[in-house]
Amino acid sequence: MLNTNDIGKVFPPVTAAVEKGRLRFFAKAIGESNPIYTDEAAAKDAGYESLPMPPSFFFSLKMDVPNPFENYEKVGASLARILHANQAFVYHQSVMAGDSLTFESHVADIYDKKAGALEFLVEKTKVSNQRGQHVADMTTTLVVRN
Amino acid sequence: MIGFDDVHVGDELPVLQTKAISRTTLALFAGASGDHNPMHIDIDFAQKAGMDDVFAHGMLSVAYLTRLLTGWVEQAAIKKINVRFTAITQLFAEISCSGIVKEKFERDGTKLVLLMIDAKDQNGEIKISGSAEIALN
Numbered sequence: 001m002l003n004t005n006d007i008g009k010v011f012p013p014v015t016a017a018v019e020k021g022r023l024r025f026f027a028k029a030i031g032e033s034n035p036i037y038t039d040e041a042a043a044k045d046a047g048y049e050s051l052p053m054p055p056s057f058f059f060s061l062k063m064d065v066p067n068p069f070e071n072y073e074k075v076g077a078s079l080a081r082i083l084h085a086n087q088a089f090v091y092h093q094s095v096m097a098g099d100s101l102t103f104e105s106h107v108a109d110i111y112d113k114k115a116g117a118l119e120f121l122v123e124k125t126k127v128s129n130q131r132g133q134h135v136a137d138m139t140t141t142l143v144v145r146n
Numbered sequence: 147m148i149g150f151d152d153v154h155v156g157d158e159l160p161v162l163q164t165k166a167i168s169r170t171t172l173a174l175f176a177g178a179s180g181d182h183n184p185m186h187i188d189i190d191f192a193q194k195a196g197m198d199d200v201f202a203h204g205m206l207s208v209a210y211l212t213r214l215l216t217g218w219v220e221q222a223a224i225k226k227i228n229v230r231f232t233a234i235t236q237l238f239a240e241i242s243c244s245g246i247v248k249e250k251f252e253r254d255g256t257k258l259v260l261l262m263i264d265a266k267d268q269n270g271e272i273k274i275s276g277s278a279e280i281a282l283n
Contacts (some may be wrong), residue, residue, distance in 0.1 A: 022178070029171075030209040031164055034216065053223055055212040059205055063180040074155035080195040084204040088228040092279060094221070 002076045002119045002144060003095040011071045016064035021099040026060065030129040040097075052108045053095040058127055058136055062103045064092065064101060075107065077099075077116045077121055077144045086141035100130040108139070110130040147218055150250070150257040150282040159245035162214040162270040166240045167202050175198030175206045175251070202235035207243075207265040207274050213261065214243040219280055225258065245278070258283050 020040070035042035035058055036052060043051050055063075062068070070081050073078040085092040095101065109122035171185075176187045178231040181203055184191035192200045208229060215224055217245075235241065243263070249260040259282055 025178040026209075029174040030206065030213065032213055054209070055208045055215070055224055056205060057179075057210075057220060060179040060181065068180065069183070080185070080191075081236070084231050086203070086228075086230050087208060088226070090226050091224055114170075114273060 001116075001146070002121055004110045004114075006075045006107050009107045011077065011107075013105075014065050014103040015102075016101055017060065018053050018057075018095060018097050018099045018101060020051055023053060023097055023136040026057055030054075030084070034070070034135075043115050048096060050097040053099070055089060055091070056098065058089060058095075058101070058103075058138055059140070061101055062105070062125060062127075062138070068104065069103055072106070072142065075101060075110075075121065077119075081145050082142045083102070084144065085143040087137070088137075088139040091135075092137075093129070093133055095129065095135055097124045101135065102128045103138075104128075117146055119146060148282060150259070153247055153250065153259050153282065155247050155250060155269065157247040159214060159218050161214060162210060162217060162243040164210050164241045164243075166238050167206070167235065169200070169237065171206070172200060172202060172237075173211075175203055175209075179203065179205060179209075181188045181205060187266045190244055199237060201237065202269070204235070204274065206234055207241050210241050211243050211263055211265055211274065211278075214245055215278055215280070218245070218273050219282070223280050223282060225256075225281050226279040227276065228278075231274055233273050235267065237274070241265050241267060241273065250275070251273075257283065 026037045030078045034045045105125040108124040123140045125138040163240045245263040248262045259280045261278045
């Protein structure tokens with residue numbers, strides 16, 4: 001069970017490096033064949049400093065900690081019962097391999113539907129780079145099936 | 147490169163058709179995406195949780211949707227993506243991603259195109275639907 005007292009709870013920040021090898025592996029996993037995502041020379045020819053980080057990879061990098069689901073479990077959302085309900089990204093600046101990103105997250109909302117049979121956890125995350133520039137925002141909504 | 151004036155309300159993006167999602171697809175995506183939730187890679191865990199089998203990460207189809215967008219415009223043009231997961235994506239699903247221009251507008255001096263996007267399986271069942279904002283000159 002979730003508890004609305006956890007609205008506003010701040011999760012520990014996560015800092016993670018954007019690594020070329022990991023971006024190449026991600027490109028392979030999602031069937032991306034555009035060489036700018038895997039070949040640094042192609043990326044540079046296209047005007048990028050290095051491999052660009054693809055748009056949904058923010059979600060992945062945020063999970064670059066020993067137990068990425070710990071925050072959710074601590075507020076009562078167990079892994080076996082959660083589903084992803086909604087995901088939003090707002091992009092402010094490009095991110096490249098070689099950057100380091102910091103993710104600052106908090107619980108923005110908790111609510112239920114169907115008399116508590118479904119509970120929703122809304123997490124908002126601000127993403128900054130190593131220069132302190134605000135590069136993106138993410139909103140993740142999880143549904144807990146009770 | 148596509149310009150703002152080249153785009154019209156009702157225009158459809160070229161459909162992105164992906165290959166059937168296999169257990170290998172999910173294993174690779176788990177490793178590459180960092181989402182190691184066993185629900186997607188471990189049938190024993192999934193069955194204990196009351197599912198018949200593992201199912202695909204929702205974010206895999208989101209990644210396919212981002213390929214739809216980056217196949218159409220440069221990545222830097224993408225300003226917002228907002229999607230809702232409407233159904234679980236089963237193993238062996240063949241996901242196709244579509245987009246249609248819903249609106250053209252200006253905000254703070256930036257010319258933007260609002261797209262409605264979705265990801266469907268081979269039976270036409272919508273798995274993900276939502277919108278994206280693209281800045282064009």
